[in-house]
Amino acid sequence: MKPFFDNANDESRWQAVETRDHRADGQFVFAVKTTGVCCRPSCSARHALRKNVVFFENVGQAVNAGFRPCKRCQPDKLAPEQQRIDRITQACRILETSNQPIALAELASRVAMSPFHFHRLFKQVTGLTPHGWQKALRAKRLREQLTQSEPVTRAVFDAGYQSGSNYYQQADEVLGMTAKQFRQGGERAEIQFVVGTCRLGEFLVAQSERGICAILLGSDAQRLIQELETLFPHSSLMVGDAYFAARVAQVVNLLEHPGQPISLPLDIQGTAFQQLVWQALRDIPAGQTASYRDIALRIGKPQAIRAVAGACAANKLAVVIPCHRVVRNDGALSGYRWGVERKRQLLEIEAEQQEE
Numbered sequence: 001m002k003p004f005f006d007n008a009n010d011e012s013r014w015q016a017v018e019t020r021d022h023r024a025d026g027q028f029v030f031a032v033k034t035t036g037v038c039c040r041p042s043c044s045a046r047h048a049l050r051k052n053v054v055f056f057e058n059v060g061q062a063v064n065a066g067f068r069p070c071k072r073c074q075p076d077k078l079a080p081e082q083q084r085i086d087r088i089t090q091a092c093r094i095l096e097t098s099n100q101p102i103a104l105a106e107l108a109s110r111v112a113m114s115p116f117h118f119h120r121l122f123k124q125v126t127g128l129t130p131h132g133w134q135k136a137l138r139a140k141r142l143r144e145q146l147t148q149s150e151p152v153t154r155a156v157f158d159a160g161y162q163s164g165s166n167y168y169q170q171a172d173e174v175l176g177m178t179a180k181q182f183r184q185g186g187e188r189a190e191i192q193f194v195v196g197t198c199r200l201g202e203f204l205v206a207q208s209e210r211g212i213c214a215i216l217l218g219s220d221a222q223r224l225i226q227e228l229e230t231l232f233p234h235s236s237l238m239v240g241d242a243y244f245a246a247r248v249a250q251v252v253n254l255l256e257h258p259g260q261p262i263s264l265p266l267d268i269q270g271t272a273f274q275q276l277v278w279q280a281l282r283d284i285p286a287g288q289t290a291s292y293r294d295i296a297l298r299i300g301k302p303q304a305i306r307a308v309a310g311a312c313a314a315n316k317l318a319v320v321i322p323c324h325r326v327v328r329n330d331g332a333l334s335g336y337r338w339g340v341e342r343k344r345q346l347l348e349i350e351a352e353q354q355e356e
Contacts, residue, residue, distance in 0.1 A: 032053055
């Protein structure tokens, strides 16, 4: 499935107009020769005949060509969807500049929304609840403090935890290990791993005490083990036991049938931004794709297209976090950590499953 429209193709634009696709708002406007009006793609007015419609990059171009903005959809004003995204972006900025947790009601009030609608929209845009977003932000701050060799107690408080006990209740979820181990690069943390072969080629599955921490794909088992050593340089790596092998069987089933649910515990470690991107990726249905721009819009950071691509490249859990479903704006495949051909294969498998 290609992105919702190709900005360089008028027929693709017309399709967005016919379906009143709000995602195309702000990307172009269309004008109707017989009425002299220009509209945003999602305008609810009755559709004109295709032969009477022309497209412009923006409202300014349409006005210069002699068209006037539609009074119903008001293309000369900020799109409603973008207005909502901007409010969530504002809320994220408020959270980023606060060293203290902010209650839902207070945060919603500061962006002039009701708590109910704010909570629903925040999760829709970022993929996380406001509470979950603040937890991810505190975890990011803690990692940064520990990386700078700050004393553990000071790092915990500077990251925004209200007390040491508050942090230690969440320590495993935040870092997947103790703060001291994290600061030492995961030293003494044990990681089990298994290598094998599936329809995608060679694979490696690794598990920390917290859950599955890496699913790597490739064509050479030894190189996959070397990659694992690079990802966890100070951890103690060991071949998985029989209990772990049973978990690996579930992962292999997912690799060969992407889109299937997985109930295994996961150890997903990343920055707050990466967590936002990865959650948005997991919301893309099997058999469908989204562009890097779509994901940037979805997490409320429309200018962060390159950063989204970087977060996809940093993914250590192939298929579980489906970065293979992210494509370029023109629908072309690119930028897959484990090879474009493997990305194509995964998408073809998912397309076949949808047809069954």
